[in-house]
Amino acid sequence: MDTESTYSGYSYYSGRSRGSHRHGERSRDRHKTRNKDSRSEKSVTINTPPAEPLLGDSAVRGEQVQDDNWGETTTAVTGTSEHSLSQEDIVRITKDLEDSVGLDCRRYFTLALAVILGLLVFLTPLAFLVLPHLLWPEKLQSCGTACEGLFISVAFKLLILLLAVWALFFRPPRAGLPRVFVFRALLAVLVLLFVVSYWLFYGVRILDSQDENYQGIVQYAVSLVDALLFIHYLAIVLLELRQLQPCFSVCVTRSTDGEIRHYNLGQLSIQRAALAILEHYYCDFPVNNPALLSASKSRAAKHLAGLKVYNVDGPGNNAAAAGLVHSQSRAMIAAAARRRDTSHNELYYEEAEHERRVRKRKARLVVAVEEAFTHIKRMQEEEQKKAPGDVMDPREAAQAIFPSMARALQKYLRTTKQQHCHSMESIQQHLAFCITNNMTPKAFLESYLTPGPTLQYSRDHWRARQWTLISEASVTSGLKDGSIFLLKCVDFSLVVTTKKIPYIQMSEEYIDPKSHKFVLRLQSETSV
C-alpha cells in the first residue's frame, strides 16, 4: 500500500516520533542526524487529548462510532466537471426562476409608482392655475401684466423641471438590487408629502373660500414649482454627488484564482457599492477560467489520497467519539507533515515544462499568423482590372487565410487551456474584423495571448445571470471601515473588504525664494 512504503524507510524514526508526540516533546537533533535535508522544521508536536471522555459526553453520544460510510467519506474530494449538473444545481436554477419572476413584479410596481408621482407633480401647478377659471370664473380678477409674466415663468420652470427629471430619473435601470433604494424612497416620500401639503393648503384656503386674487394663486403655483426644483437639486446631491468623493478603498478578491483589484468608492450603501464593484468586475477582471485550476485540484486530491486513518479499536469505544475524531485528524496532519513529500519537486518541473511548451507553441503560432497575413492585401482602387472572382470581402478573405493558421492557433489555445473561450466562428469574425481595420498579425493575436476582461467574450457563455450579495450588516447601511461582504455567483465568489481612506492633516511651510543660497565648499581655515 502506498502509505506502508512511505513509512518503511523511516519506521524507527516514525515510531520514535509517535512516542515523542504522545509525551509532547520534540527531539530536534535526532531529526537532524537522521536525514540530510532540512526536515527538522517539519517536526510537529501534537498533544492529543486524552482518550477518556469528559463526563458529560457519554450521556449525549448514543450513536454508533463505526461510521458505515467510511469508504465514501475518507476518499479525496474531486471537483465535479463543469458541464455536469448536480442535484444542487437543479435546485438552484429553479430558485433563480422563481426569484426573477418576483423581481420583475417589483420593478413594474416601482415603475408604476414613479409614473403616478411624476404625473401628480407635473399636473399640480397646472391644476392650481386652471381650477379657479373652471370653478368661479366670474368672481376672478383679470390677470394683469405681472401675472401674465408669471405664466411664462411657470411654463419655463416646468419645462426645466421636466428636462431635469428626465435626465436624472429616466435612465434605463442598470440593475435590480435586493432592497429598496433608500434615498430614492425618501425623496419620493418627501415629494409626496410636499405636494399633498400644498394641495391641502390650496383646498382649504383657496377652493373653499373661492379667492378672487388670481395673481396670488399664480404666485402660489410659481412657489410650488420653485420648491420642486429645489427638491430636484436635493435629489442630485443625494443620489449623484454624495458618492463621488472617494472615501473608501475596497479590495476585491476572486475566490477561485485570487485575482485582486482595488477600487476607490465614496459613501455608498453596501448594495450600491456592490453594484459599482460588479460593473468594475466585468471591465477589469480577466475572465474566470476554471480549467486553470484543475492542476491544483489534482494536487490536493493526491495529498489526501495518500493517507487513510483506520480505527483499530473497533466500535466498542462509544463514548470517546469526539476525542477520537479529533485525534484522528491531528494524526493525519502530523503524518502528512512528516511524510517525505516530493510533490513540490514535481510541481516545479511540471511548471517549467509547461512554460517551455507554451513558448514553443506561441512561437509557431506567431510565425503561422504572420505568414497567413502576407497572403492577402488590400485591393487598391486602380486595380479594378482584376477579375471579380478574385475580389473578396473581409469575411471571405478571413475564411481564405484561416485554415493556414487554424492548427497552430488551436494547439496554442489547448496548451493554455483557453479552447472553450473561443469558438471557430468567433475567431473568424475577429480575423475579418482585423483585416478590415488594417491590423497587424500581432494585433490580431493579442486577444488570444492574454485573457481579457469578461465582457470581451460572448454573452451567454460567461456572464453570470444572477449575483447574490451576502453580508452580515444590512445591505442598505453604509460602507464602513472594515466591512466585509461577498458577491456570489454560480461558479465563484468575490470577497470584498473595505478600508477607510485616512484623514489627512496637512500643514504648510513657507520657504522664501530668496533663501535659496549656496556657497562653494572651500577650505575652511581655523585659527588655533
Add this chain to the structure above:
Amino acid sequence: MSFVPGQPLTAVVQRIQIQKLRQGENLILGFSIGGGIDQDPGQNPFSDDKTDKGIYVTRITPGGPADAAGLRMGDKLMQVNGWDMTMVTHDQARKRLTKKNEDVVRLLVTRKSLEEAVKQSMGSFPRQ
C-alpha cells in the same frame, strides 16, 4: 609626500613643540590650519598631491608661539600629542589642538624641504 591608499605612509618628520600662550582666557598657538577629510582637497595650495586630505598649516602669526617653535607655512601635521592627523575631519583637528587642559602641544610635521634635505645628506655621504 604622496600616499597610496591602504599602504603605510612613510615621511620624514620634524618634531616641534609649541608652548601655548595665554591670551585672556584662551590658550592660543598662533597658527591657522586648513584641510581635513570633510574638506575639498583640490583647493589646498600647499599640497603636492591634490587628493591629500591632511591638515596643513595655512598661516603663521608672526611672533607667535608657533613661529618661535619653528613651524612654517605649508607644513603638514602628521601627529598632535600622539593623535593622528592624517585622517581626521577639520573639526576634530581643531579640537585636538585646542584642548584646554593641555599647555603644550608636540607636533610631528612634514614638509618637502625635509625630504630633500635628507636626500641630499644621504647622497653626499654614500654608504661604505
